[in-house]
Amino acid sequence: MxxxxxxxxxxxxxxxxxxxxxxxPIPGPVFxxxxxxxxxxxxxxxxxGLSTTAQALLRHLGLLFVPAGVGIVNELDVLRTNxxxxxxxxxxxxxxxxxxxGLGMQFLLRGER
Amino acid sequence: MSGLYHAWVYLQSEPLLGLTATLLAWQAASWLDERTxxxxxxxxxxxxxxxxxxxxxxxxxxxxxxxxxxxxxxxLLGPATVALxxxxxxxxxxxxxxxxxxxxxxxxxSAVAAISAMLIVEALGAPRTVVIxxxxxxxxxxxxxxxxxxxxxxxxxxxxFVLITGIFGGLIALPLFRLLGIRDRRAQGLAGGxxxxxxxxxxxxxxxxxxxxxxxxxxxxxxxxTAIMVPLFIRWLL
Numbered sequence: 021m022x023x024x025x026x027x028x029x030x031x032x033x034x035x036x037x038x039x040x041x042x043x044x045p046i047p048g049p050v051f052x053x054x055x056x057x058x059x060x061x062x063x064x065x066x067x068x069g070l071s072t073t074a075q076a077l078l079r080h081l082g083l084l085f086v087p088a089g090v091g092i093v094n095e096l097d098v099l100r101t102n103x104x105x106x107x108x109x110x111x112x113x114x115x116x117x118x119x120x121x122g123l124g125m126q127f128l129l130r131g132e133r
Numbered sequence: 134m135s136g137l138y139h140a141w142v143y144l145q146s147e148p149l150l151g152l153t154a155t156l157l158a159w160q161a162a163s164w165l166d167e168r169t170x171x172x173x174x175x176x177x178x179x180x181x182x183x184x185x186x187x188x189x190x191x192x193x194x195x196x197x198x199x200x201x202x203x204x205x206x207x208x209l210l211g212p213a214t215v216a217l218x219x220x221x222x223x224x225x226x227x228x229x230x231x232x233x234x235x236x237x238x239x240x241x242x243s244a245v246a247a248i249s250a251m252l253i254v255e256a257l258g259a260p261r262t263v264v265i266x267x268x269x270x271x272x273x274x275x276x277x278x279x280x281x282x283x284x285x286x287x288x289x290x291x292x293x294f295v296l297i298t299g300i301f302g303g304l305i306a307l308p309l310f311r312l313l314g315i316r317d318r319r320a321q322g323l324a325g326g327x328x329x330x331x332x333x334x335x336x337x338x339x340x341x342x343x344x345x346x347x348x349x350x351x352x353x354x355x356x357x358x359t360a361i362m363v364p365l366f367i368r369w370l371l
Contacts (some may be wrong), residue, residue: 028212035215039283045364047279049214050357056218066219074219077212082178083159084210085274087151087203089182089296091289093189094196098263098290105257109267110294113250114302114328115309117271121242121351122315122324128234129317 024073031056145194151202158184176332178274179296210275217273217353224350235323239351242327243358246271247366261371262287268363270294273330276356280363295330302329303336318343326351 034055036048060066066074092099099106144150162180169175189199200207228235250267259267266286269277274295281291306325315321322344325333334348 025212028215031215031218032211045283046360047214047276047283049211049279050276050360052211052215053218053221053353054357056215057222060218060222061225066222071219074216077209077216078220080159081213081275083155083181084206084213085278085292086155086159086178086181086185087200087207088278088288089178089292090185090189090199090203091196091287092182092293093186095287095290095293098287099293102254102257102259102263105254105259105263106267106294106297108257109250109253110270110297111301112253113246114271114298115305116249117242117246117328118302118306118309118324118333119313120245121238121327122310122320123313124238124241125234125320125323126315126317128238129231129319 021069021073024067024070027070028052028056028073028077031059145198146201148202148205151199152205153202154185154188154199155181155203155206158188171335176296176300179300182292210278214275214279214356217356220349221353224346224353227346228350228354231319235350235354238320238323239327239354240358240362242324243271243355244362244366246328247359247363248370251366251370255370261285263290264371265367266290267294268366269359270298271328271330272356272359273352276360280360284364284367296332299329299332302333306333306336307340319347322347322349323351327355330355 031052032049035050035052038051039046039048158181159177161184162177165180166175166177185199188194189196247268250270251264254267255264262285265284266281268284268286269280269291272280272295274292277291277295278288282288302325306321306329310316310321310324315324318341321341322334322337325337325344326348330352334345334352337348338345
């Protein structure tokens with residue numbers, strides 16, 4: 021548990037260093053994810069401790085973004101002012117993404133089963 | 134009475150209250166979600182946020198003093214994002230077998246999601262912060278908020294956009310697939326995970342394990358693809 025948590029934090033730390041040092045605007049934890057992925061490929065899979073810790077963290081993933089979401093109390097004006105733009109953009113862009121990805125994938129996989 | 138008041142003032146300046154309230158709201162929201170049988174429109178994250186927002190407004194507590202405690206929960210987002218590598222690794226075989234189709238269709242879908250959302254809100258007069266905040270709205274919340282924060286958006290706004298996207302995607306995915314003849318479960322899962330992250334994937338998982346597995350891998354991969362592409366879109370479009 022402690023070992024696995026340390027590993028996750030080390031990956032995040034290195035990821036953040038890479039993100040800052042390179043100036044690439046990708047979140048540090050995303051670089052950390054890639055680093056852990058490479059490590060898992062080299063080691064051919066996570067050890068049981070890492071599996072358990074990852075599962076525990078991800079099972080309540082929803083809880084972790086509640087605090088930022090509550091920040092909406094400070095943004096109610098922004099929501100109200102841009103309500104129309106958002107009411108149009110969110111459904112349409114989601115629909116387009118579903119259509120493009122779904123039709124694209126089905127087309128590229130055709131004839132194979 | 135004044136003793137109670139002093140205790141309240143003291144607690145408001147301490148992290149304990151915000152932290153406890155967050156955990157309690159989450160448990161209440163999870164309980165409600167279970168009572169509805171995990172219905173597509175029910176979302177514990179949304180419920181917990183609304184509960185806490187109401188409490189803050191009713192008690193006159195500032196977000197800053199709430200966040201003083203809640204930041205300890207938020208901190209875990211970083212390690213949790215890194216931990217996404219573990220379930221992604223479990224899908225590595227599937228990704229390798231269908232690498233080219235997955236990469237092409239996801240890159241296209243991911244670009245369409247971000248660019249169309251950005252162009253529409255910009256055309257309808259939204260300010261730059263809103264255009265940036267909406268760009269990663271199809272990505273799973275921890276990564277979306279990270280992208281938004283790094284690029285000068287408002288992470289709280291992004292969290293709400295992600296949630297609305299997920300709820301909408303979960304509702305229309307299956308009827309839309311039927312309408313367009315998208316019957317391949319792998320294509321369904323990939324589309325759901327790319328366009329509307331975990332909420333659409335959870336809905337598709339009820340229909341098919343294959344769709345669920347492809348949805349799961351699309352969630353993680355789309356986080357990476359979007360994180361790489363959105364900075365470029367912002368440079369080109371804004």
